[in-house]
Amino acid sequence: MRIFIETLGCEKNTADSESAAGILERAGHEIVASPTQAEVIMVNTCGFINDAKEESINRIFDMAEYKKNGGILIMSGCLSQRYGEELYEQMPEVDIFLGVNDYKNLPRILEEHKNGRRDKYINTYEKVYMELGKRKQSKPSYSAYLKIAEGCDNICTYCIIPSIRGKYRSRKKEDILAEAKELAENGCKELILIAQDVTAYGKDLYGEYCLAELLRSLCEIEPLHWIRLMYCYEDRITDELISIMAEQKKICHYIDIPIQHGSDVILKSMNRHSTRDSITNTIKRLREAMPDIHIRTTMITGFPGERQEEFEELVAFVEEMRFERLGVFSYSKEEGTAAALLKGQVREDVKLKRKDWIMSIQREISLECNQKHIGETLEVLVERREDDGSYTGRSIYDAPEIDNEVIFTSTRACDIGTFVNVKITDAFDYDLIGEVEEEK
Template sequence: MKFYLISLGCPKNLTNSEEFSARLLAKGHEMVFTPEEADEIIINTCGFIDSAVQEAKGEIRWALAQKKAGVVKKVAVTGCLVERFKETVAKEFPEIDTLFSISAQETVEETLTKQGVILEPLSKSLYLPEYKMSLTAPHTAYLKVADGCNNRCAYCTIPFIRGAYRSKPMEDILREAELMTQNGVKEISLIAQDTTSYGTDLYGKPQLVELLEKLLNINGLGRLRIMYGYPHRVTKELARLMAGTDKIFHYLDIPLQHIADPVLKRMNRHCNAAQIRATLDMLKTEVPDISLRTNFIVGFPQETEKDFNELQHFVQEYEFDNMGVFEYFREQGTAAYDMEQIPQEIKAERSAALVETQSRVIDRINKRLLGTTLEAIADGPDFGRTYKDAPDIDGKVTFTKPVETGRIFKARVVAAEGYERELEPLAD
């Protein structure tokens, strides 16, 4: 069977695509890169927010049109959309040949031989995948250390989709990282819904620092990158570990969502503004060159002008290197769904204003970056990223001269405008 894969959504979903695709390849099936070459289209969907749902449905319609036109024989759909909406997707798209849940991905070859809806309960444990391939560049890879979430934020559908927080056993993560390193991966990004809770379910307390210490002992390890930390669970111990090694990029993705206490409380975030500020101040003290990425939601129910102004001032003050801004969208089944909503035009105005505020922040950061030396990684001969930029999420940089793809090196910033920066590679 020749299959054409469409993988939507976040890096955590991408790792699922990598795992079940590798299982198919190991059994003699072939991945192709145009639908015209394929027997079957497989779509791994996202269903986190409405825009992702609509994107997934658009891809399903396109795939079914390919089937109707005789380009492919079958269409299979899996992922978060299926997990969230289950049988309703089958009712909306009865032409789908195989509609299967996330757990059914673990037996993907057998699953794809079946017709109809295959729903299996989420596994209570995470295990080392038997096979794994990379759908990213060969030198960079995501390593999922946990799945699911227990935080129950008022706006979020993840607990309904991915279930309770489940950590992968430490020895399995180490084996996976060793295999990645042996296969030429230079940058391993650790991902979960909340990496800072890693191990709580297995070992009785968070074990991210202990995991990192063991990963640092892997022979030939390139760099580690930490994604998706929860603010008040980022510890001084973690910061000092990062500061003490060049094997962990001095980068941290901490989705903060807001800074005004009334909004944080309604969001059911388990931290307040004082804790957030204390965490950020600690990180900047312990790791002076720390690069911070975050996300904010504007227009959350009952967000006042005062709340939003506090958020704007906070963004100006803390100068995040990378930042996502999202207008709150009402998701059925979440606690915030029945709260008093804010008009769409106000959400749009606040989103545009916060993006503009961040643009001015980037201008200030760029002035300080000019002439400085940063560690970078080459994604191609003439482009790549600095340690400040996560793959597929943050910005890219260009180089003044060719660099071997996958190389990690020092470079001088010679030009910077917005998120576009040019680096001059330096001699080793």
């Protein structure tokens, strides 16, 4: 069958979709680039917050328009796992509902599916990490996400992910290294480690946190040039982890830490294990070890119980920490979470006003951070050539799709997926401007 896969949501969904594509290809199916070519359309959905759920539902309706006579529409992923039973009754357009634990069974599911019949496969998670075989990459081969664990044990009061993805299951180190080597052999130069909590890696499997040890082994894979860390919890950023980040040239001086707030009252209500003081101390340790490190984080405004006092604490915290990269979400009240039952729910207009206020502060901080790069030469990964002949890429300080870009000119052709040295000549709120340095 000709199958089109569309992925919504986070990088973990991207990895799942690539695994599903690999499974389907090995079973003899063809992955196509457009829904107009497809006999089967699969939308891998996100069910994390209300906006993501709405986007997923709308996209399903869009894709239903492409169904040909006898065509099959599949809803997979977090939204299907979370609401599959209800959506089965409400969305007759969908032929198959597939949870996050059923991708390995896709070939059999398609083989057994009968025209006119509707099915749902929403199974619970397995107790160990489930290997799905070689992925078919949907992104350029020079950059790849590598999932090192599944599930989450943190039980933050606002988050539904543990109910969807299950308990934390680390992937065996040998399986991670085998996939990393294969990706590198196929041209991967930037490896981005992902999980719901990257810093928890190994505790369930080996009895201790093993991220630093894993990184040391990954750095030995010769073709890899950059290794990037996403989703690191502050309370598990150990001295050993900081040390190996500072020592190993391949590990980007970049770290993504979802901090969420700057008020101890709100952090406690969120069931976070960090405090304002512990976060401040960890940021200090990171910056002392790597003065050039760029820290990405996220904040939530309007969490239940966030009075003006707690919001002002958040504002002061953002101004004090001066994070190089920061995103803000307004709190989304999710059924099935403890936070949805808390008193002191904040009005929607107040949540959004507070979000906009934090982002206005961050724009100034981001511009100031970017201006510090003027006159520097940064190594840049070339990602595309623009119509005007200029190029766009990313520095070591930026993850794909969510962070800044470097826009630059060159007197010689630059190949996509290669590294060039770019002298920064100007800076905006979120992007840098530069020109390739001439080879001597």
